[in-house]
């Protein structure tokens with residue numbers, strides 16, 4: 521892959537008190553990629569994703585966005601990234617239009633442009649027919665579509681999706697995976713997951729994280745299925 525580098529994590533580490541949650545992580549995301557961050561529970565995926573988005577400061581290291589340090593230019597992160605956290609802050613009493621309009625405002629989209637931005641995000645995420653439904657009354661799958669729609673509301677070049685299929689039923693999982701692939705046509709994507717088949721189905725490249733460290737990073741098309749499986753299985757062997 522030789523697209524331009526959009527995000528570069530350099531030697532990222534993060535401590536929570538005595539716990540070293542992420543240690544010396546180096547990652548790049550290039551234009552056009554869907555990069556999977558695969559790892560078991562507690563491996564450091566969410567901590568890494570939060571640092572990539574600027575929601576959490578690293579204890580050491582830095583994140584570059586389009587070559588500029590996020591620490592120096594934090595506003596670049598807001599403009600360039602859309603983030604779907606593991607537990608998105610949806611407001612259940614809002615309907616879809618109201619919520620996405622509110623999110624558009626948070627991103628500084630003017631009132632005049634807000635309706636068009638909301639319409640585009642709803643269309644991209646299959647939500648047009650749900651516009652007036654309260655978020656509380658949507659299925660989990662549709663709530664996750666709303667989460668994806670807020671992540672793309674400002675048309676960021678990159679979207680960062682933290683375990684977006686957790687808690688969904690099998691049909692919803694298939695639908696959300698297909699939607700992420702579709703969104704990957706317009707946005708470069710970083711997707712975290714602990715599910716190997718999900719990464720294989722959706723991603724063009726994978727980085728495996730275990731105990732806070734990247735232990736493997738490769739393009740999907742050069743990975744033999746068997747060897748990939750044994751790497752993943754080997755992670756938790758004593």
Ligand code: ATP
Pocket residue numbers: 536539540541559560561562563564565566567568714
């Ligand atoms: P999961 O899939 O379970 O969400 P994860 O791979 O996203 O796991 P993290 O949530 O990044 O992993 O957690 C990495 C490590 O840091 C774990 O040991 C976790 O217990 C610890 N940790 C995460 N958040 C905090 C926090 N706020 N305070 C203290 N320790 C934390």
